Amino acid sequence: MIIKQLSIFVENKMGKLVDVVEALGKAGIDIRAQSIADTSDFGILRVIVTKPDEVASLLREQGYIVRLTDVLAVSMPDTPGSLAKVLRALSDENVDVEYTYAFVSHNKDKAYVVIRVENNEHALEVLANHGLLFADEEDIYK
Amino acid sequence: MENYYQPDMERAPYEEMRALQDARLKENVRHAYNIPFYKDLLDRNGVKPEDIQSVDDLYKLPFITKDDLRDAYPYGLLGVQLSDAVRVQATSGTTGRRVVAFYTQADIDLWDECCARAIVAAGGTKDDIVHVCYGYGLFTGGPGLNGGSHRVGCLTLPMSSGNTERQIQFMTDLKSTILCCTPSYAAYLAESIHEAGLIDQISLKAGIFGAEAWSEEMRRDIESKLRIKAYDIYGLTEISGPGVSFECSEQTGMHINEDHFLAEIIDPQTGKQLPYGEKGELVFTCITKKAFPLLRYRTRDICVLTRDKCSCGRTLVKMSRLMGRTDDMLIIRGVNVFPSQIETVIISCGFEANYQIIVDRVNYTDSLDVHVEMTPDMFTDEVRGIEKKENEIVEKLRSMLGLTAKVTLVAPKSITRSEGKAVRIIDKRKI
Numbered sequence: 001m002i003i004k005q006l007s008i009f010v011e012n013k014m015g016k017l018v019d020v021v022e023a024l025g026k027a028g029i030d031i032r033a034q035s036i037a038d039t040s041d042f043g044i045l046r047v048i049v050t051k052p053d054e055v056a057s058l059l060r061e062q063g064y065i066v067r068l069t070d071v072l073a074v075s076m077p078d079t080p081g082s083l084a085k086v087l088r089a090l091s092d093e094n095v096d097v098e099y100t101y102a103f104v105s106h107n108k109d110k111a112y113v114v115i116r117v118e119n120n121e122h123a124l125e126v127l128a129n130h131g132l133l134f135a136d137e138e139d140i141y142k
Numbered sequence: 143m144e145n146y147y148q149p150d151m152e153r154a155p156y157e158e159m160r161a162l163q164d165a166r167l168k169e170n171v172r173h174a175y176n177i178p179f180y181k182d183l184l185d186r187n188g189v190k191p192e193d194i195q196s197v198d199d200l201y202k203l204p205f206i207t208k209d210d211l212r213d214a215y216p217y218g219l220l221g222v223q224l225s226d227a228v229r230v231q232a233t234s235g236t237t238g239r240r241v242v243a244f245y246t247q248a249d250i251d252l253w254d255e256c257c258a259r260a261i262v263a264a265g266g267t268k269d270d271i272v273h274v275c276y277g278y279g280l281f282t283g284g285p286g287l288n289g290g291s292h293r294v295g296c297l298t299l300p301m302s303s304g305n306t307e308r309q310i311q312f313m314t315d316l317k318s319t320i321l322c323c324t325p326s327y328a329a330y331l332a333e334s335i336h337e338a339g340l341i342d343q344i345s346l347k348a349g350i351f352g353a354e355a356w357s358e359e360m361r362r363d364i365e366s367k368l369r370i371k372a373y374d375i376y377g378l379t380e381i382s383g384p385g386v387s388f389e390c391s392e393q394t395g396m397h398i399n400e401d402h403f404l405a406e407i408i409d410p411q412t413g414k415q416l417p418y419g420e421k422g423e424l425v426f427t428c429i430t431k432k433a434f435p436l437l438r439y440r441t442r443d444i445c446v447l448t449r450d451k452c453s454c455g456r457t458l459v460k461m462s463r464l465m466g467r468t469d470d471m472l473i474i475r476g477v478n479v480f481p482s483q484i485e486t487v488i489i490s491c492g493f494e495a496n497y498q499i500i501v502d503r504v505n506y507t508d509s510l511d512v513h514v515e516m517t518p519d520m521f522t523d524e525v526r527g528i529e530k531k532e533n534e535i536v537e538k539l540r541s542m543l544g545l546t547a548k549v550t551l552v553a554p555k556s557i558t559r560s561e562g563k564a565v566r567i568i569d570k571r572k573i
Binding site for chain 1: 516517529550554555
């Protein structure tokens with residue numbers, strides 16, 4: 001499925017990351033998944049939260065630069081080789097993966113991964129054709 | 143034991159120098175009046191060339207500024223027939239601020255003589271080997287010292303800037319005795335020579351360093367590391383180039399070649415002349431140059447003039463080390479940089495004018511850091527995309543200024559604002 005991810009610009013300086021995360025905590029927002037891409041001077045904090053539009057407005061009000069990006073959330077059996085199968089299928093069909101990161105899972109048999117690709121619909125089609133499509137919203141936003 | 147290149151001028155009694163200056167000033171004001179720019183300027187201010195009979199009348203002339211030179215670009219201030227001009231030099235200042243200066247052969251000759259005085263004051267004779275690693279080309283540093291060195295009869299090494307390894311190789315192999323470059327490059331060379339363990343193979347005895355401000359502490363450091371005596375030199379393309387003034391063995395300021403360039407100190411607010419010893423803006427009037435004869439040109443440099451007796455025996459008026467600027471121009475690694483140029487680049491790359499320029503000096507080399515606030519429009523989800531935008535600023539700055547800046551994207555509203563306005567420039571250099 002396609003979900004909305006929040007990307008937040010964070011300076012690569014002591015205390016900047018905790019500031020954002022604290023702001024989310026104070027607003028009672030549960031972070032379902034997160035990752036950071038960083039360089040020596042800045043980072044991009046990517047988070048998956050429930051009600052992404054509301055959280056984006058909240059952060060913007062506090063002066064943060066936030067972008068909403070559609071990403072794929074893919075669920076798979078929590079067994080060795082599952083992620084490899086997904087990525088192999090995408091690679092074989094020439095789908096360029098920008099980045100991936102993992103989700104907190106409440107279901108002990110399932111693993112969830114966020115995947116960023118250029119064309120979400122096409123990637124979903126590829127996964128469906130390979131019989132690799134399982135996720136449902138309930139799991140992700142639980 | 144002090145040496146002079148042109149003792150008649152360098153040691154001229156005050157009255158003699160004044161008489162010469164009066165005559166030359168009268169003549170050059172008349173010469174300049176032939177240029178439509180000056181005719182218009184003087185007419186507008188109700189000044190006739192005949193009103194200027196001596197140096198005492200100088201105050202009657204209106205000032206000219208860098209903006210006037212920019213507006214006159216390219217040929218508006220050319221004072222001779224094109225066929226009589228033989229050379230062009232230009233300021234390092236870039237888009238919108240470039241100044242192109244012209245020279246007749248006589249203008250080049252007097253410039254060379256001024257530089258020759260500086261070399262001789264630094265102990266140079268025809269037996270010396272002068273190693274010039276100022277840039278050559280439109281920049282006046284290389285051509286100026288090169289010409290002066292020829293005049294003195296020194297063996298001249300036109301090294302130009304960069305390629306430190308080659309500089310050191312020539313220095314050790316050819317036994318260079320006088321080094322001419324920016325003070326920061328001299329400090330860098332000194333470090334490199336020590337790192338290579340070659341200090342005992344260096345034959346330098348003196349250095350002539352200019353084109354950027356430096357501290358007394360830095361001078362002493364360079365002197366002890368290179369085992370030389372280090373002399374300051376000052377100049378600007380608009381007036382001729384290096385050698386407008388130069389330091390003698392006393393090392394307490396620079397003697398101005400006032401048989402060619404009249405110096406005044408003015409209050410930058412009121413424009414009134416200030417007496418010797420008072421700090422203000424330095425103003426120059428060319429009294430011999432013909433192709434680009436500037437009258438009362440405001441340099442924006444702040445310093446003090448003194449006419450005390452100098453132990454070197456020269457009677458030429460002396461200017462202090464530069465104490466600052468009246469505008470926001472920064473001199474970074476010898477390059478004139480206006481914050482507005484950096485702003486133009488930032489805006490042309492799609493960012494807003496919320497930036498901060500931080501200049502520092504690390505190991506005697508100037509560093510330029512530019513912080514730019516991220517904007518929602520420029521933010522993307524990908525590191526690569528953002529880095530590309532950062533690099534675009536770096537590249538545009540490099541091509542505009544010839545300097546490599548470190549660009550850092552910072553959070554919105556993170557740049558300190560005083561009374562709502564961002565603090566644009568932080569110059570941490572101690573000069």
